[in-house]
Amino acid sequence: MTSVLELRRTAALRRAAVRATFAPSVHNTQPWRFVLRDGELGVYADRSRRLEVLDPTSRQLTISCGSALMNARVSLASSGFGAKVDRLPDSAHSDLLARITTTDQPDTSAGFAALDSVLELRQTNRRRFDDEQVPAEVLSALEETAAAEHSTLFVVSREEHRVAVARLTRTADVLENADPAYRAEIRAWTTDDPGRRDGVRELAVPYLDGLIQDEVPLRVFDIGGMGSPPPGPHSTRSQCLVVLGTEGDRPIDWLRAGEALERTLLEITKRGFAAGPVTQAVEVPSTRIQLRAELGLTMYPQMLLRIGRAPLSPAARRRRLVDVLVEDA
Amino acid sequence: MDAHPSAALQFPDASKLELDDLIDQLVDRANGVKRSQGRLRALLRAIETVTGDLAIDAVLRNVIEAACELAGARYGALGVIGHDGGLEQFIHVGMDEQTVARIGHLPEGHGLLGALIRRPNPIRLQHMGDDERSTGFPAGHPPMDSFLGVPIRVRGEVFGNLYLTDSAAGEFTAEDEELVGALAMAAGTAVSNGRLLHESRLQQRWLAASVEISAQLLAAVGEDPLRMIARRAIEIADADLVTVGLLTPDAAELMIEVASGAGSDELLGQRFSLEKTLAGRAIEERNPLLLSSSDSTSDADERRSHEASVMDAGPLMVLPLEGAQGVRGVLSLVRARGRRPFSGADLAMASGFASHANVALELADARAVEQRLVLVEDRERIARDLHDHVIQELFAIGLGLEAAVTLLGPGEAAAQSVRQRVVDIDRTIRHIRTSIFELRGPLDTSADGTRRRVLDISADLAPALGFSPRVSFSGLIDNLSADLAEDVAAFVREVLTNVAKHARATYVDLDLTLASDQLTLQVIDDGVGYVENGRLSGLANLRTRAELHGGTFKVFAGHRGGTTVIWKAPLL
Numbered sequence: 001m002t003s004v005l006e007l008r009r010t011a012a013l014r015r016a017a018v019r020a021t022f023a024p025s026v027h028n029t030q031p032w033r034f035v036l037r038d039g040e041l042g043v044y045a046d047r048s049r050r051l052e053v054l055d056p057t058s059r060q061l062t063i064s065c066g067s068a069l070m071n072a073r074v075s076l077a078s079s080g081f082g083a084k085v086d087r088l089p090d091s092a093h094s095d096l097l098a099r100i101t102t103t104d105q106p107d108t109s110a111g112f113a114a115l116d117s118v119l120e121l122r123q124t125n126r127r128r129f130d131d132e133q134v135p136a137e138v139l140s141a142l143e144e145t146a147a148a149e150h151s152t153l154f155v156v157s158r159e160e161h162r163v164a165v166a167r168l169t170r171t172a173d174v175l176e177n178a179d180p181a182y183r184a185e186i187r188a189w190t191t192d193d194p195g196r197r198d199g200v201r202e203l204a205v206p207y208l209d210g211l212i213q214d215e216v217p218l219r220v221f222d223i224g225g226m227g228s229p230p231p232g233p234h235s236t237r238s239q240c241l242v243v244l245g246t247e248g249d250r251p252i253d254w255l256r257a258g259e260a261l262e263r264t265l266l267e268i269t270k271r272g273f274a275a276g277p278v279t280q281a282v283e284v285p286s287t288r289i290q291l292r293a294e295l296g297l298t299m300y301p302q303m304l305l306r307i308g309r310a311p312l313s314p315a316a317r318r319r320r321l322v323d324v325l326v327e328d329a
Numbered sequence: 330m331d332a333h334p335s336a337a338l339q340f341p342d343a344s345k346l347e348l349d350d351l352i353d354q355l356v357d358r359a360n361g362v363k364r365s366q367g368r369l370r371a372l373l374r375a376i377e378t379v380t381g382d383l384a385i386d387a388v389l390r391n392v393i394e395a396a397c398e399l400a401g402a403r404y405g406a407l408g409v410i411g412h413d414g415g416l417e418q419f420i421h422v423g424m425d426e427q428t429v430a431r432i433g434h435l436p437e438g439h440g441l442l443g444a445l446i447r448r449p450n451p452i453r454l455q456h457m458g459d460d461e462r463s464t465g466f467p468a469g470h471p472p473m474d475s476f477l478g479v480p481i482r483v484r485g486e487v488f489g490n491l492y493l494t495d496s497a498a499g500e501f502t503a504e505d506e507e508l509v510g511a512l513a514m515a516a517g518t519a520v521s522n523g524r525l526l527h528e529s530r531l532q533q534r535w536l537a538a539s540v541e542i543s544a545q546l547l548a549a550v551g552e553d554p555l556r557m558i559a560r561r562a563i564e565i566a567d568a569d570l571v572t573v574g575l576l577t578p579d580a581a582e583l584m585i586e587v588a589s590g591a592g593s594d595e596l597l598g599q600r601f602s603l604e605k606t607l608a609g610r611a612i613e614e615r616n617p618l619l620l621s622s623s624d625s626t627s628d629a630d631e632r633r634s635h636e637a638s639v640m641d642a643g644p645l646m647v648l649p650l651e652g653a654q655g656v657r658g659v660l661s662l663v664r665a666r667g668r669r670p671f672s673g674a675d676l677a678m679a680s681g682f683a684s685h686a687n688v689a690l691e692l693a694d695a696r697a698v699e700q701r702l703v704l705v706e707d708r709e710r711i712a713r714d715l716h717d718h719v720i721q722e723l724f725a726i727g728l729g730l731e732a733a734v735t736l737l738g739p740g741e742a743a744a745q746s747v748r749q750r751v752v753d754i755d756r757t758i759r760h761i762r763t764s765i766f767e768l769r770g771p772l773d774t775s776a777d778g779t780r781r782r783v784l785d786i787s788a789d790l791a792p793a794l795g796f797s798p799r800v801s802f803s804g805l806i807d808n809l810s811a812d813l814a815e816d817v818a819a820f821v822r823e824v825l826t827n828v829a830k831h832a833r834a835t836y837v838d839l840d841l842t843l844a845s846d847q848l849t850l851q852v853i854d855d856g857v858g859y860v861e862n863g864r865l866s867g868l869a870n871l872r873t874r875a876e877l878h879g880g881t882f883k884v885f886a887g888h889r890g891g892t893t894v895i896w897k898a899p900l901l
Contacts, residue, residue, distance in 0.1 A: 011595055014597075015595070018597045018598045194546060194548055194554075194692055195692035315551055315552065318553065321584055321585075321597070321598045322575045322578065322584045322586060323578075
C-alpha cells in the first residue's frame with residue numbers, strides 16, 4: 001500500500017527529473033538519463049552523447065550532468081522536500097552519477113525556491129553584453145554560492161589576468177579550430193533543424209565572418225555562416241569574466257563543478273544578468289595549465305564564464321521526456 | 330357607476346345611462362389599449378435589451394430579467410438543454426443567495442421542466458401543484474404557484490426553455506403567454522447571432538494561433554511547438570487542462586510530455602497504462618473521442634482520463650496523433666466536471682491543433698531520414714574517393730615496385746621482399762574494393778548478387794565469430810550461374826560456421842577470385858584447426874559440391890597454425 005506521502009515523494013522526484021532537463025549542457029548535448037525507481041531518482045550519464053573530440057575524458061559531460069543534478073535539488077526544495085544526494089555511489093557503475101532521495105527537511109537556507117522560479121529563464125547567452133559593470137556585491141554573492149557547492153569562483157579582475165585569459169582563450173581557440181575533427185563535431189551539433197531537440201541553434205550563435213576577432217573569442221559555432229545576433233558578441237577582456245574551479249580534477253569534482261555552475265547561473269539569472277561560456281582555454285590541456293599558472297590558481301579551472309546584461313537569446317530545445325526519463329513502478 | 334357626478338343630477342333618462350355605459354366602455358377599452366401598448370412597448374424594450382448584447386451568457390440573463398418584468402413574474406429561470414436531453418445550464422433570477430444555497434442543487438430537468446423539454450410547447454398553469462406532471466419541490470425551495478413555460482428555439486432547434494413562476498396577478502394570462510412567446514422568439518434570434526459571433530471569433534483566434542504555431546513549427550529556436558499548441562489550445566478551446574502524451578519507446582505506456590493548465594506541473598513525465606485510460610482507447614481506435622464526462626459510465630472497461638489524477642475532470646476530447654509511422658501519442662483537452670461539454674466545433678478545432686502537433690513530431694522523423702540520406706551521400710563520396718584515387722595510387726605504387734624489382738635483379742633477397750609487398754598491395758586493393766562495395770551497399774543495384782550474399786553471410790556470422798571476416802573479391806563474381814552461386818553461399822556459410830564453432834580464431838580472411846574461367850574460394854584463419862575433430866560431414870558435403878562442378882576441395886593446416894580451405898570450380 002503506497003501512502004499519500006510516498007506518492008507525494010514520487011511526484012516530487014518526477015518533477016525534479018523534468019526540471020533537471022532544463023539544465024545547460026556542453027553543445028546542448030543533454031547527455032543524461034533519469035531513472036525513477038523505488039523512491040529514488042538516479043542521474044545517469046548518457047555517454048553515447050559524449051563529444052568524442054572535445055571531451056574525451058567526459059569532464060564536460062559530467063559537469064553538464066552536475067547542472068542537471070542541481071536543477072533536481074532546486075526542484076525538490078520548491079516541492080517542500082529536502083534532498084539527500086549520493087554522488088558516484090557505485091564504483092562499478094560509473095554511469096550512475098548521483099542517486100537522489102528525499103528527506104522531510106527542505107533546505108530553506110539556500111533560497112532554492114526562488115531559483116526554481118527562474119530555472120526556465122536561465123539561458124546560455126552568446127550575444128553582445130552591455131558595458132554595465134557587474135556590481136561587487138553580486139560577484140561576492142556568486143563567490144559564496146560557488147563555495148557552498150564545494151567549488152571556487154575566481155573573479156578575473158587584475159589587468160594582467162584579463163590579458164592572460166584573453167591570450168590563452170585565443171590560443172586555445174586557434175588550436176581547437178585547427179583540428180578538422182573538432183570542426184566536424186561542432187558542425188554535427190550545430191543546427192537550424194526545427195525537428196531537432198538537441199544541439200546549438202544557429203540562430204543562438206553569433207555571426208562571425210572571420211574578419212573581426214574578439215579579444216576573448218567565443219567558440220565558433222557558426223560553421224555555416226548562418227549565425228544571427230549581429231554584429232558579433234564583442235567579447236573583450238574588460239567584460240566581467242569569472243573562472244569556476246574545483247580542488248581536485250576527478251569525476252566527483254566535475255559533478256560538483258556542474259552543481260556549482262548551475263547554481264551560480266541561476267543566481268545570475270535571478271539578478272537579471274546573463275552569462276555565457278568561454279571555455280576554450282580550459283579545454284585545451286596546455287592552455288589550462290598556463291591559465292592556472294598565470295592566474296596563480298591552486299584550483300583546477302572547470303569553466304570560464306562571461307557575465308553581463310544582454311537581451312534574451314532564443315530558448316534552447318529540450319529532448320523529449322520519453323527519451324530521457326525512465327520510471328519503474 | 331355610482332360615483333359618477335351625473336348620477337347626482339337625477340336625469341332619469343335611460344338613453345343618458347346607456348351613453349354613460351358606452352363612455353365607460355370606451356374609457357376601459359382605451360385604458361386596455363394603452364396598457365397593451367405599454368406592454369408591447371415593454372416587449373420591444375425587452376427585445377432590444379435581449380438582442381443588444383451578443384455574448385450568449387449576457388443574452389440569457391437579459392432574457393429572463395425582461396420576461397419577469399414583462400409578465401410580472403416573481404421568479405424566472407432559463408434552462409439550456411444539453412445534447413443528452415438534460416439541463417446543461419440553468420440560469421435563474423428572483424431567488425436570494427441563501428435560498429439558493431439552502432436548495433443545494435440546480436434542477437436537472439425532471440417534472441414540469443422535463444415535460445417542457447420533451448414536448449416543446451408552452452405550458453401555463455394556475456397552480457403548479459395541481460398538475461400531474463409536477464414532482465414537487467426539494468427541501469428549502471420557496472413555494473411557487475402559478476407557472477408559465479415557453480420554449481426558446483434557435484434556428485429551428487429547441488435551445489432551452491424560459492420558466493416564469495408566481496405571477497403578481499395571481500396567474501399568468503394568455504396575453505402573458507403571447508408576449509413571453511414573442512420575447513422567446515427574439516431571444517432565439519439573439520442567441521443564434523451570439524453563437525455565430527462566438528464561433529466566428531473563435532475561428533479568428535484559432536486562425537491566429539494556427540499561423541503562430543505554423544511559424545514555430547519551422548523555427549529551430551524558441552518555444553517548443555508542442556508546448557505552444559497546449560498553451561493556445563487551452564485558451565481557445567476554453568479547456569482547464571490540455572496535455573500532449575507520447576508513447577514510450579516500447580509503446581506500452583503513455584508519458585505526458587507537455588501539459589498546460591490545472592495540475593500540469595504534476596502530470597509532466599508521468600506514465601499511464603494504455604489499457605486503463607481513455608487515451609489508450611483513442612489510440613486503439615485511431616479515432617478522436619468526444620465525451621461529456623471523464624467517468625466510465627456505460628463502459629465495462631472502466632477507462633478513465635489520465636487527467637483525472639490531478640483534477641476533477643469532466644467533459645473531454647482525446648485526439649490520437651497519427652503520422653506515417655503510426656500513432657505517436659494523444660492530444661487531450663479537459664474541462665472541469667460540471668462545465669459544458671465540448672461541441673463538434675471544438676472537436677474540429679482541436680483536430681487542427683492535433684495535426685499541428687503531428688507535423689511537429691513528423692518533422693523530427695523527417696530529420697532522421699534526412700540524416701540517413703546525408704550519411705548515404707557521404708558514404709558514396711568516400712567510395713568514389715577510394716575508387717578514383719586510393720586504388721589508382723596503390724596501383725601506381727605496385728607498378729613502381731615491380732619496376733624496382735627489375736632494377737634489383739630478380740634473385741636478390743630484397744627483390745623477394747618487395748615482390749611480397751606487391752602481393753600485399755594487391756590484396757589491399759581487393760579489400761578496398763570490397764569496402765567500396767559495402768559502402769555503396771543498399772544503393773547498389775546488384776543487391777542480389779553473389780558478393781552481396783557473401784557479405785551478408787559473413788555479417789550474419791560476425792557475432793558468432795566475435796569479429797568481422799575480411800572479405801575480398803576479384804573478377805565478375807556477380808555473374809555466376811544460379812547453382813554455382815548457391816554453392817558459393819553454402820561454402821562460405823559452412824566454413825565460417827566451422828571456424829566460429831571450433832577454431833577459436835582471431836581473424837578470417839575470405840577471398841573469392843574469378844580468373845581464367847576458374848572460381849577460387851579461399852578461407853584462411855589463425856585458429857586451432859577444426860578438421861581433425863572429425864567434424865567433416867559438412868565439409869564432405871562441400872567436397873561433393875565442388876566435384877559436381879568438376880572442381881576440387883582442399884583443407885590443410887597453415888604453416889604458422891590455423892587452417893586454409895580452398896574450393897575451386899571451373900566455369901562451364
